[in-house]
Amino acid sequence: MSLYLTGVFSYKDAAIQAVKDLKAAGYGPEDVIVFSDEPVEFPRGVLDRPSHMSLAAVSGAITFLVLCVSFVYFTQYNYRLATGGMPIFSFWPTSVIFYEMTMLGAILSTFGWFIWESGLLRRDKSVPVPAIEPEVICLRVRYSPEQYETAATILEKAGAYSVARLEKAA
C-alpha cells in the first residue's frame, strides 16, 4: 500500500538536498514529486523528467505534411481540370498550404503532448495532492508503511520546516 508524506521547504537548496538524499535512499523519480506555485529549476541530474515533446512535435508535423500532400494530390486528380498542359498537381502554389498544415501538425501535437506529459487529464484521483502556499516548495514522497521514519528523517535533516502525512482530501 502506498502512503504519502510532505516536506515543506522555504529554500530551493534544501529541497534539492532532500531530493538527492531520498534518491540515495532508494526513492525513484516517481516517488518524489515537487509542488510549487511557480516553476522551480533543479540542476541537471537531481530530478530530471525526460521528455519526448520535441519528437512529438516533429512527428505531428510530418504526419500533417504527409496527410496534406496526399489530400491535395488526390483531390486535384479526382477532378481533372483543363489546365492547358500545365501540371494538375503543382508544388509551388500548394507549398504554402503544405507549410501551414505542417506547422498546424506541430502545434497540435505539442499541445496534445503537453496534456499527456503533464499528466493533467490522466491523474490518479486516489493520490492526494498537497495544498501549496506561495513562495514555498513542497515535496510529496510516496512511501511504504515501514519507510515512514526514514523518509521523514531525510526531509527534516535536509531542512523541511514541516513534515506531515498526506491524507486524501475528502
Place this chain on the structure above:
Amino acid sequence: MALAPIPYHQVRDDLWRPLAGASKRYTLTLALLSAVALWGLIAWGYQIHVGIGVAGIRRPVFWGFYLVDFVFWIGISHAGTLISAILRLTDADWRKPVTRAAEAITVFALMIGGMFPLIHLGRVWVFYWLFPYPNSRLLWPNFRSPLMWDVTAISTYLTGSMIFLYLPLIPDVAQLAERTTGWRLRLYKLLSLGWSGSDREWHALERAMRLMAGIILAVAVSVHSIVAWDFAMAIAPLWHSTIFAPYFVVGAIFSGLAGLIVALNIIRRTMHLEAYLTPHHFKNLAKLLLLMSLLWLYFTFAEHLTVWYGNEPKEMNIFGARMRGRFSPEFWVMVFVNFVVPFVLLGIRRLRSITTATIASVGVLIGMWLERYLIIVPTLSMPRLPAAWGRYSPSWVEISITVATFAAMAMLYLIFAKLFPIVSVWEFEPHAQEEE
C-alpha cells in the same frame, strides 16, 4: 533608482484586484463599445440583406476598406505572439509583464481580421465553400489559390496563438480557482485542467512554451508573408514585388508594437499597474518601435526607389499619384507619423517617455492603416488600361464596420482583462521597483 522588491502576496493582490467587481466607468465604457460594435453588426446585416452594392467598392476598385482593415488587423495581430515569442526565445527578462497583454491582442486582432474576408464575400452564407470538401460536381477547392493560402494560414495562426495564450494562463487560473466562487470558479476549474503545480506539470509547460514560441514565430512570419503574396502574386503595378513579403512582415511587427504600447499604457493607467508596467518596459518597447520605424522607412524607400529608377509608365502613374497626386496627402501623413514622429519623440533620449511612446504609437497605428490603404486603393484605381481608371470612396457601411472593429477590439480586451490577470502572476518574479 531601485526601490524594495514587491512581495509575492502583494503581486498577487495587485494583479488579481482588477478582476474583482466592475466599476461604473468600466461598465459604461463596455456598454459604449458594445453599442459601437453592435452598430457595425447592423451595418453588416444591412449589407447582407441588400447586397454588397451598399459598399463603396466599384469597378475597378473591388478591394476597399474591407481589405485594408483585413491587412491592418492581421498586422496588429503580430503584436503579441511574434513579439512575445521573440522575447521568450531570447530570454528577455523584461518581457514578463508584457507577454500576456500582447498575446491577447493577437488572438482578438486575428478574430477581427479573419472576419473581413467573410464580410468582403458579400454572400457570406456560402462561406463554407472555402472548406476543403467536394461540391455537387465533385469539384474540390482550388488549393493553388492564394485565398486558400489565407484560410490555412489564418486558421493555423489563430489555433497556435490561442494555445500560446492559453498555456501560460493555466497556472494562473488554477490559483484563481482556489479563491473564487460561482461561475468564475467553474470557468477557472475547467480551464485549469486540474493543474496542481507539480514539477512534472511545470516541466511540460516550460517545454511546450519553448517549442510553441519557435513554431509560432515561423507561422507568424508566414502569415503576413501570405497576406503580402495576396497582392504580390497579381501582376499589378506596384504589387508585383519580391520584397513585399518582408516589407509586410516588418510593417506588421511595427504596427503590432504600436498597438501593444497603446494597450499597455491604457492597462497601466486604468488598472493601476504602475509598479508592474514600469517606464523601463515602455522604454524598451519604444526602442524596438524606433528600430521598426527605421526598418519600415528602409523598405518603403527601397520599394519606391526601384520603381522610380525603373520608370515603367504603368507603375509611375501610381507612383506619381502617391507622391504628388491625389493620394499624396495620405502618403506624406503616413511618412510623417510612421517615421518623423517616432524618430523625433523616441530617437531623442530626453524626449523618450511613456507619454511620447504612446503618442508615437497612436501615430504609427494611423500611419500603418494609411499604408495599407495606399498599397491597395491606388493600384486598383489605376489599372494598366487608363480607360479603366476609377475612383473609390467608402460608403457609410464600410466606415461603420471599420470603426466597429476598433470598438470590438477594445471591448474584447476589456472583457478579457476582467476575466483573467492581464499580467502573468506566476511568471512575475518579485523584483526591485523602479522609480518613475
